[in-house]
Amino acid sequence: MRKQIVAGNWKMNKTAEEAVALTSEIVNMVADEVTGSVEVVLCVPFIYLPALQRYVGGRISVGAQNCHQKASGAYTGEISAPMLKSLSVPYVILGHSERRQYFGETDALLAEKVDIALANGLKPIFCCGESLEQRQNEDYLAIIRDQVTNSLFHLPAEQFGQVVIAYEPIWAIGTGLTASADQAQEVHAAIRSHIASKYGAEVADNTTIQYGGSVNAANAAELFACPDVDGGLVGGASLKSRDFVDIIKAIR
Numbered sequence: 523m524r525k526q527i528v529a530g531n532w533k534m535n536k537t538a539e540e541a542v543a544l545t546s547e548i549v550n551m552v553a554d555e556v557t558g559s560v561e562v563v564l565c566v567p568f569i570y571l572p573a574l575q576r577y578v579g580g581r582i583s584v585g586a587q588n589c590h591q592k593a594s595g596a597y598t599g600e601i602s603a604p605m606l607k608s609l610s611v612p613y614v615i616l617g618h619s620e621r622r623q624y625f626g627e628t629d630a631l632l633a634e635k636v637d638i639a640l641a642n643g644l645k646p647i648f649c650c651g652e653s654l655e656q657r658q659n660e661d662y663l664a665i666i667r668d669q670v671t672n673s674l675f676h677l678p679a680e681q682f683g684q685v686v687i688a689y690e691p692i693w694a695i696g697t698g699l700t701a702s703a704d705q706a707q708e709v710h711a712a713i714r715s716h717i718a719s720k721y722g723a724e725v726a727d728n729t730t731i732q733y734g735g736s737v738n739a740a741n742a743a744e745l746f747a748c749p750d751v752d753g754g755l756v757g758g759a760s761l762k763s764r765d766f767v768d769i770i771k772a773i774r
């Protein structure tokens with residue numbers, strides 16, 4: 523059975539004190555229930571990783587929101603995959619639409635980031651998704667397939683098996699607009715069959731494909747019940763312990 527992963531993307535939010543409070547509240551509320559094939563990852567600002575690692579454990583971990591494509595060097599202000607490895611960070615979000623939009627990250631750059639993350643034992647949570655205009659033009663499935671192909675399909679199968687995919691329609695991120703369960707299922711099934719066309723049915727069946735985009739306590743259960751939706755990448759609702767815990771509990 524493939525992993526069901528609920529990941530919180532805190533983005534650039536929380537002070538150090540608030541970060542500890544939020545993490546310990548979440549862990550206290552759900553630690554006993556995160557079992558079996560379910561995992562929870564809190565993707566927090568880099569500077570809080572070591573402090574927050576003390577509060578998590580078992581199937582709950584802290585992850586990163588990005589890494590640089592080079593291993594080290596004169597890149598002021600950046601954080602590398604070997605640095606994250608040295609802290610035993612298990613997951614790193616790559617290709618979030620905010621990184622693509624505000625920091626000009628391209629499919630080719632993301633392929634480099636995916637490579638260095640995997641070379642350092644980090645599992646990428648690779649984000650893909652279409653804009654509203656692309657959805658309205660009805661070419662969204664081709665665009666999403668291209669994002670996956672361009673950044674991931676150079677990987678050998680065993681490395682691809684370490685990648686988690688997050689389908690995040692840009693029009694649903696932080697907007698309160700959520701893809702319907704049918705819309706999410708259509709794209710997730712298309713991504714899975716695209717993976718099968720390259721790596722075969724077994725690899726595709728084992729790939730975790732999360733949904734992200736205004737997931738909340740009220741819509742999570744319906745989205746997570748879709749056969750090809752394997753948990754969620756959650757932004758705004760991961761910043762409040764009660765909301766995030768309710769989303770985790772929706773994964774049954």
Ligand code: PEP
Pocket residue numbers: 531690694695696697698734735736737755756757758759
């Ligand atoms: C995200 O940023 O990955 C995200 C899905 O945000 P939100 O849940 O706030 O839409």
